[in-house]
Every structure is written in structure tokens, then in C-alpha cells.
Amino acid sequence: MFPTLTRMTITPVAGYDSFLLNLSGGHAPWFIRCVVMLEDSAGNTGVGEIPSSEGILAGLEQCRDLIEGQSLRDFRQVLTQCKARLEGNGPEERGRQTFDLRVAVHVLTAIESALFDLYGQHVELPVADLLGRLGRQRDEVEALGYLFLLGDPDKTDLPYPKPPESPRDDWDVVRCQEALTPEAVVRLAKAAHARYGFKDFKLKGGVLSPEAEADCIRALYEAFPDARLTLDPNGAWTLDQAVKALNPIKHMLSYAEDPCGQERGYSGRETMAEFKRRTGLPTATNMIATDFKQLQFAVALNAVDIPLADCHFWTMQGAVMVGELCNEWGMTWGSHSNNHFDISLAMMTHVAAACPGEITAIDTHWIWQDGQRLTTEPFRIKGGRISVPTTPGLGITIDKAQLEAANRLYHSLEVRQRDDAMAMQYLIDGWQFDPRRPTLVRD
Ligand SMILES: O=C([O-])C(=O)C[C@H](O)[C@@H](O)C(=O)[O-]
Ligand SMILES: [Mg+2]
Numbered sequence: 001m002f003p004t005l006t007r008m009t010i011t012p013v014a015g016y017d018s019f020l021l022n023l024s025g026g027h028a029p030w031f032i033r034c035v036v037m038l039e040d041s042a043g044n045t046g047v048g049e050i051p052s053s054e055g056i057l058a059g060l061e062q063c064r065d066l067i068e069g070q071s072l073r074d075f076r077q078v079l080t081q082c083k084a085r086l087e088g089n090g091p092e093e094r095g096r097q098t099f100d101l102r103v104a105v106h107v108l109t110a111i112e113s114a115l116f117d118l119y120g121q122h123v124e125l126p127v128a129d130l131l132g133r134l135g136r137q138r139d140e141v142e143a144l145g146y147l148f149l150l151g152d153p154d155k156t157d158l159p160y161p162k163p164p165e166s167p168r169d170d171w172d173v174v175r176c177q178e179a180l181t182p183e184a185v186v187r188l189a190k191a192a193h194a195r196y197g198f199k200d201f202k203l204k205g206g207v208l209s210p211e212a213e214a215d216c217i218r219a220l221y222e223a224f225p226d227a228r229l230t231l232d233p234n235g236a237w238t239l240d241q242a243v244k245a246l247n248p249i250k251h252m253l254s255y256a257e258d259p260c261g262q263e264r265g266y267s268g269r270e271t272m273a274e275f276k277r278r279t280g281l282p283t284a285t286n287m288i289a290t291d292f293k294q295l296q297f298a299v300a301l302n303a304v305d306i307p308l309a310d311c312h313f314w315t316m317q318g319a320v321m322v323g324e325l326c327n328e329w330g331m332t333w334g335s336h337s338n339n340h341f342d343i344s345l346a347m348m349t350h351v352a353a354a355c356p357g358e359i360t361a362i363d364t365h366w367i368w369q370d371g372q373r374l375t376t377e378p379f380r381i382k383g384g385r386i387s388v389p390t391t392p393g394l395g396i397t398i399d400k401a402q403l404e405a406a407n408r409l410y411h412s413l414e415v416r417q418r419d420d421a422m423a424m425q426y427l428i429d430g431w432q433f434d435p436r437r438p439t440l441v442r443d
Contacts, residue, residue: 002073002122003042008114010060011035012052013406014413015372016161017339018175019151021439023206023234024098025420025431026151029160030413031339035374035403036060038114040072044121047398048113049343049374050106050312051099052410053417059086059107067111072122075115082111094290096435098206098234099338099418100313105291109315113347113394116316120393127347127395128388131354132320140385141352144228144361145198146337147188148368149207149216152178156426171195175368180208180440182219189220192367197383199226200361202257205233207439210245221252228254228361235261235287236438239271243278255282255306255360261435269294273303284308284360286336295322299329306360308336311351312344323355335362338418339369341406342378345386346394349379353388374402 012034020027034052039045050056063082070078086104095101116127128136153160153176163173170191179188189201201220205213210233217231235258237245242259260275261268268288276283284306289298290313298304309322323333333355335348345366352362366381375396379386389395415422424431428442 002071003040003044005038005067005070005072005078005118006041007039008060008064008067009037009039010057011037011403011407012057012410013341013374013403014410015339015341015369015406018368019153019156019160019423020148020204020368021151021207022098022148022204022420023236023435023439024433025422025424025439026427027339027420028415028418028423029158030409030415031369032410032415032417033341033344034060034110035341035343036110036114037398038067038118040118042122044118045398046114046117046119046121046393047343047396048110048117049341049347050110051338051418053103055103056106059089059103060110062086063107063111072115072118075119079108079112079115083108094287094313097433100290102313105313105315109312112315112317117393124392126389126391127316127350127393128353131316131351132324132356134354134356136353136388137356138353139388141349141388142200142361142385143196143198143364143381144200144202145189145192145196145384146202146204146363146365146367147185147192148179148204149185150175150177150179151423151427156423158423158426169195171367182216185216186219186223189223193224196367196381199384200228200254202230202232202363205231205438206236209438209441210237210241214245214249217249217252221249230255230257230284231259232257233438234258235268236436238263238436239274242275246281247279250279250281253281255284257284257308258287259283261287263436269298269301269303272298273301276302282306284334286310290314292318295325299331304331306332306334308334308363310336311347312338316347316351319351320354323357323359327355327357332358332360334360337363337365339365341369341372341374342366343374343394343396345379346375346396349386349388350394373399374406375399
């Protein structure tokens with residue numbers, strides 16, 4: 001006997017963030033997410049976490065009557081109906097920012113996650129065991145150390161987190177301070193390595209000049225010669241700039257992430273294919289293969305080796321399907337991330353666990369949020385790895401007090417979605433996003 005889906009609760013939440021720089025600008029001191037909880041008549045609760053915006057909150061409301069009152073047995077039909085209704089809102093694009101601006105796919109993922117969590121609890125299986133054709137493929141998932149250049153919080157009057165009076169370790173300190181040089185990036189990497197044991201690192205680029213960012217990679221390589229390293233300027237550079245900056249350091253990189261984008265009548269998929277031919281470097285993307293049609297063109301052009309199929313914008317089942325295709329086609333699956341709480345960490349872990357074959361270490365922003373939480377026991381990164389739970393569903397329990405506090409923080413703010421220009425304007429007067437100009441290169 002399957003339970004009935006009794007109630008959907010939509011809770012927008014906010015957490016604190018450091019002054020992380022990227023092509024979209026500088027992170028505000030807060031990041032905004034949305035938590036969806038589904039209760040069933042058996043007394044279980046399923047959860048999902050996604051980015052939040054007014055469009056996303058409205059999209060979730062739009063699906064409510066298709067969910068409440070249905071049997072958990074029909075969860076796939078529920079998802080199909082939600083998908084159809086959201087498609088009725090018209091086509092969407094991810095946009096040119098570093099983050100994906102679509103509504104429907106995020107809304108579907110939140111509902112899907114909560115449904116899988118509930119279904120898993122009902123059939124007593126972890127979500128990883130239910131996803132994909134094959135279910136669980138591994139018991140541990142590798143994560144990479146996601147490094148950012150950091151703006152100086154003291155140049156703003158914004159409430160960025162400050163180093164604690166008795167820091168646990170260097171990570172507690174460095175993640176709150178300016179970092180704009182190769183030395184500062186290495187200090188971040190060493191501190192993150194000491195706490196989390198990462199074997200691989202990604203540096204977010206699109207901030208300094210391509211050469212200055214290549215110098216950061218040189219310094220990281222010297223400090224961690226065995227790590228898989230990558231640099232991600234989110235397509236800010238021209239093809240020529242990307243080749244010039246990365247060719248000399250290609251032996252230090254495992255892959256280049258979105259090194260170039262659309263230019264002079266060529267699509268990003270075309271320039272990335274040309275970049276691969278000219279450098280021999282494998283490429284990864286979360287910008288030019290963000291749905292199955294785009295992936296088809298990316299594969300046809302041989303533009304991408306590693307699609308970073310973040311479940312938040314591919315759906316959990318879609319992300320695993322990308323993993324299955326990668327495995328069949330001799331490509332490598334990976335996952336992108338945005339700032340997130342611990343519910344998303346669980347979602348990404350289960351998805352990565354269900355992708356067959358060799359996968360690359362997943363991105364996670366969690367190290368920037370570590371210490372905040374919405375669940376009673378966030379998954380931990382140890383030795384660069386996250387254990388995949390064997391408990392039913394996502395294997396997490398919401399901490400109601402923490403959720404309420406994060407919801408109160410959200411309501412105390414005026415922002416309703418991510419805006420990286422606001423904080424950036426403290427560093428450069430009147431700063432505006434330009435998808436083809438690194439954030440601090442404005443002359
Ligand atoms: O791999 C990526 O492109 C990202 O992680 C996108 C994010 O928006 C990142 O740029 C950030 O958090 O600023
Ligand atoms: Mg990226």
C-alpha cells in the first residue's frame with residue numbers, strides 16, 4: 001500500500017557566503033536557495049533543494065495541485081504532469097551569467113528530489129540505488145576543492161562572515177579574506193586540503209587577466225603536482241586568448257572548463273571544439289551543453305569531453321542519464337555546483353553515486369558554507385571523498401530550527417535571487433556584467 005502525498009511546503013532560505021569572485025561579479029554575503037518538503041500519509045518527509053528566484057517560487061506553486069493528494073505510487077506520472085505544465089510557460093534559456101537562469105528544470109528537480117526521497121523511504125532503498133538503469137555504482141564520491149579568488153570584504157560595508165575568534169584551522173580564516181594572488185590561492189588550496197583532503201582542485205577564473213589566472217595554476221601545480229587541476233573562466237576569453245593562456249600550462253591541467261564562448265558568429269560549441277583541436281586539452285562545460293539537444297551538438301562537434309551535469313539543472317534522472325551516455329560514448333561525467341546547503345550536497349552525492357564508469361571529482365561549493373546547515377548531520381568530505389549513505393531515501397533529516405532560521409534570514413533580506421553585481425560595485429564603481437570581460441579587467 002503506497003501512501004498519499006499530503007502536503008508540499010516551499011521554504012525559501014538564505015545562508016552566508018564569502019566575497020567569491022567570478023565572471024558574474026562578486027558573491028553577496030548571502031546566497032539564496034529554496035527547500036521543498038513533501039509529506040506523505042505514512043508520516044515521512046521528502047526534501048529537495050534548488051536555487052531560488054521569484055520565478056522558481058511561482059513555478060513550484062504552479063505544480064502544487066498536481067502533487068498534493070496523489071499516491072506516491074504514481075510519482076513518475078506526477079513528475080510527467082509537472083513537466084508538461086511547466087513547459088506550457090514557454091521555452092527558456094540558461095542565459096550568459098555563470099549561473100543558470102531557467103525556472104522549469106530547477107522546479108522539476110526540487111519536486112523530483114523530494115519524491116525520490118519519499119519513494120526511497122517507502123521501499124527502504126537509498127536514492128542512489130533507485131536512480132538510472134543500474135542504481136548505485138560506488139559507495140564513495142570524490143569531490144574537488146573548489147577555489148575562488150576573493151574580494152576584500154573590508155572594502156564593503158556588507159556583513160560578510162569574519163574569521164572566528166578561535167579558528168578551527170586555517171580554512172576558517174582564509175575563506176574570509178581577500179585572495180587575488182597566486183600565493184593567496186595556494187594558501188586557500190593548502191587550507192582546504194588540510195581540512196578536507198582534496199586530491200583535485202578547480203580555480204574559478206574570469207576575474208583577472210588570462211595570464212594572471214594561468215600563473216595561479218602554475219603556483220597550484222607547484223604546490224600540488226599530483227592533483228588534477230582545472231581553471232574555469234566561464235567562457236570569458238576569446239578562443240585566441242584561451243589558447244595563448246592555456247597552451248603553455250596544458251601539462252598542468254587535466255581539463256579546461258569553458259575556456260572560451262561564443263564569438264564573431266561562432267557558437268561556444270564551435271569555439272570549444274577549435275580550442276580542443278589547437279591545444280589537445282580536454283574540455284568540460286556547464287555552459288554549452290546544458291540540455292540533451294545541446295549535448296547532442298556538443299558531441300557531434302567534439303567540443304566537450306566532460307559535461308558537468310549538475311542535477312539542479314538537468315534533474316537527478318537527467319544527470320544520471322548524461323552519466324550513462326558518457327560511459328557509453330567514452331566521455332567523462334562530472335557535476336557543476338552553485339552555493340548550496342547540505343540538502344543539495346546529499347542530492348549531488350546520490351546522483352554521482354549512480355553514474356556508471358569513470359567520473360571526475362564533483363564540484364561542490366560546500367566548503368564555503370561548511371558550518372551552516374539545514375539537516376541534522378550534513379554529509380562530510382573526508383580524504384576528498386563523501387560516503388554514500390545506505391539508509392533509505394536521501395539519508396538526511398531536516399533540522400526544523402535551522403530551516404526556520406535560514407527562512408528568517410531570507411525574509412530579512414530584500415534580495416530574492418542571486419545578484420553578483422551589487423557587491424562588485426563596491427570594488428569598481430558602476431560595475432556591470434560583461435560576459436566577455438573578466439570581472440576585474442575594466443580599462
Ligand atoms: O562551474 C561554474 O561555472 C560555476 O560554478 C558557476 C558558479 O556560478 C560560480 O561561478 C560561482 O559560484 O560564482
Ligand atoms: Mg563552470
